[in-house]
Amino acid sequence: MPQSPRPTACLALADGTLFFGKGFGATGTTVAELVFNTAMTGYQEIMTDPSYAGQVVTFTFPHVGNVGANPEDDEAADPVAEGMVVKWDPTEPSNWRATESLSAWLQKRGRIGLGGVDTRRLTRAIRQQGAPHVALSHDPSGNFDIEALVAKARAFRGLVGLDLAKDVTCAQSYRWDEMRWAWPQGYARQEQPLHRVVAIDYGAKRNILRSLASVGAEVTVLPATATAEDVLALNPDGVFLSNGPGDPAATGAYAVPMIRGVLDRSDVPLFGICLGHQMLALALGARTVKMNHGHHGANHPVKDLETGKVEITSMNHGFTVDSQTLPVGVKETHVSLFDGSNCGLRLVDRPVFSVQYHPEASPGPQDSAYLFDRFAQAMAERGRRPSAG
Ligand SMILES: NC(=O)CC[C@H](N)C(=O)O
Known part of the structure; x- marks a missing residue:
């Protein structure tokens, strides 16, 4: 032209x-x-x-x-x-x-x-x-x-030290009730809600909420500044921490105490994506650092260290968890095959896990959709235990 x-x-x-x-x-x-x-x-x-x-x-x-x-x-x-x-x-x-x-x-x-x-x-x-x-x-x-x-x-001051989640989060809590599936073709989905999930919105992408609904979650979305009391008052079967903008260390000022409160006072499964992953790492005592130019694309190879499988992932992050600072009891589960940076973690003794990339894709490949099933499975297992709820 x-x-x-x-x-x-x-x-x-x-x-x-x-x-x-x-x-x-x-x-x-x-x-x-x-x-x-x-x-x-x-x-x-x-x-x-x-x-x-x-x-x-x-x-x-x-x-x-x-x-x-x-x-x-x-x-x-x-x-x-x-x-x-x-x-x-x-x-x-x-x-x-x-x-x-x-x-x-x-x-x-x-x-x-x-x-x-x-x-x-x-x-x-x-x-x-x-x-x-x-x-x-x-x-x-x-x-x-x-x-x-x-x-x-x-x-321009840059993004280090900047909490932007408060600018993009929802103004008040709401129930996700869109009747659209995350993966319209070729992927198993649940028609009936099986689990109550509280999702904290630090800037959540819609396809994450669709993905949770697709594996049978009834999703209540809470604003970024929700406290552990707000979360636990809803008696969830699982807690989800969303993606979002800005510096995780800055957003962590209010998110970390909430996450710590939920971990200390309940045994609910917890799943985090991207900013949610970084803030879970901070709550567990690890550190996050700014990357040179970050990862932004739909072609990032990630290795699942527990299965040896490689998944092609969608990514969008400029900060990363320093895996050297993960404390005892926290396992690194995924790494980037581009630069070896941390891409996932889990607690060794309970279903609390997170990934740096975007399993909901949108855009991107759906290789990592299994993580939503893993979350649903953890909630189902907890529901089967006599002491649950
Ligand atoms: N997609 C995200 O959640 C990004 C997390 C964080 N803002 C970062 O840039 O690393």
């Missing part, structure tokens, strides 16, 4: 590197951390994943925008990522589910897009600099104050 002669969007990295291209979506300027995502499908799910709060996403897959946007693929009510950077100008949608173009969808929801960028060069910069701070600006006039943009990027 021919490029407009005058660029209408600009991405300024804090080191002064500039990328110009064609703006789409909303106009304006935003500052954020910049990451790249290698998934070949699912840009709408990625943009609406609440874990991307405070971040702009560069898509390494070159064709983005070609299936438009639709009301079914949202992982949250609105896009949460601050903006997106793509190689080509988004094309008109060509898909039977599309109800609007990517550009119109972003514009209505106040999110900025930049197209026509050499995303391979940009991705190399992200790898070398380690998730740089950026200012992204879309202005149809094409008049950019470059120095001001670079200064804005430099002034």
